Amino acid sequence: MCQYVNMKSSPSLHERRSDALSKERITATAITILDIGGDSALTFRRLAKQLQTGAGAIYHYVANKDELLSVATNAVIAEALSTVATNQEPDKAIEATAFALFDAFEAHPWAGYELTQENRRNGLGFAQICEALGSKLDALGVPSDAQFNVASALSSYITGFASQNAANARLGKIIAQEGFDRTMYLTKLATRWKQQLDPAVYPFVHQLLDKIPTHDDREQFIAGINLMLAGITKLH
């Protein structure tokens, strides 16, 4: 600690503390806080404390909280997409892209929800996903004037599923720490629906209730992707 202070009071030219602030370090720390505590955990005061600085310092690197969340979300998406092998059959590449995003949103549940926010701001998250999916559509035989609609449909589905099921993943994780499991959480949800929803008005949902606790998110997610892929090859 003394040495740290000494370093600051007699710094050589262009020398930088190893823990100097940077947009990257701020983003990485923000992601860690979000992963541990969810959306509500990320405040400038907590972030500054973790970075051992003042809250105002962060504003030298990001314009505001919206930008911070955008950067964090886009970093998570970019990392996920970078793992996808591109030398595959187009339908397999789209599946692999979808899986990579699913896994990213499961590991960072806040990101699935923040993506919808990010899309409202500058749309870079959408651009990333759209590019990864859309670049395969030529090889799938989709005519160029239909590619915008198809890429938009796939990305809307992925975004919608991610933001919807982030709740399951996150609550499942939190509850797991307290000795419960995902099945028990979903059982509680189904029980709540059973009590709140009139079976005469919601017959379809009531038929589903038994399947909710044990259903597999990942399997359900890919079923939707395959539904869309089937529609693409049928229509185009």
Next chain:
Amino acid sequence: MCQYVNMKSSPSLHERRSDALSKERITATAITILDIGGDSALTFRRLAKQLQTGAGAIYHYVANKDELLSVATNAVIAEALSTVATNQEPDKAIEATAFALFDAFEAHPWAGYELTQENRRNGLGFAQICEALGSKLDALGVPSDAQFNVASALSSYITGFASQNAANARLGKIIAQEGFDRTMYLTKLATRWKQQLDPAVYPFVHQLLDKIPTHDDREQFIAGINLMLAGITKLH
């Protein structure tokens, strides 16, 4: 005003002021505030002022802001779904349901975004949409063990599209007040992407840029629904 005060100071038994608080009146006022000013406009202080009461009074009718937003969102969805004719062919009924929700999210842009939040809380919005769509799947020939996945896929797509394009609708509306139009707003968005995104890394998105300013959200939305319907009839 004097008469109003007099009424309060000498109320007869069980008599109620015509403007007495109720969950319905609070919800309706909240929806109006959200429609005019968007998510950030709704605060308990502003809502209380509009209702000519204290902020604390609202807590007699809703538990907290989350519940208020859930109730408002579910009211918008319920209203939209109530307009859909049920005596149609199943694919037409699904299309009509999708259109009704699209129109609702265009009229209440905050609701498309809040729906993803609502789904994370108690899922009643999802249940409503799932019921409206899922009840048509028998007639479409979808086997019962596939209906959960299909209903989930459709509702994820609708939710994702709504939350994504709420931005367009809302910003389009705000900008329209200032003398701009939607095309100009989307042109600006496309220009920003052109500058920010490397064409070597984002070739597909760059091909799309010309089409963004004039594309029709509603047409794009229904194209995705038809893609999924085609996939459903092909796979089932």
Next chain:
DNA sequence: ACCTGAACACCGTTCAAGT
């Protein structure tokens, strides 16, 4: 029972003051 509004414990953001 229902309502009021000040008080509490927070936020994001700004900015004068430090090094």
Next chain:
DNA sequence: ACCTGAACACCGTTCAAGT
């Protein structure tokens, strides 16, 4: 140039006090 942290203008929510 970069950092600090008090100050500002808000929030959601609570609760003693009123009617």
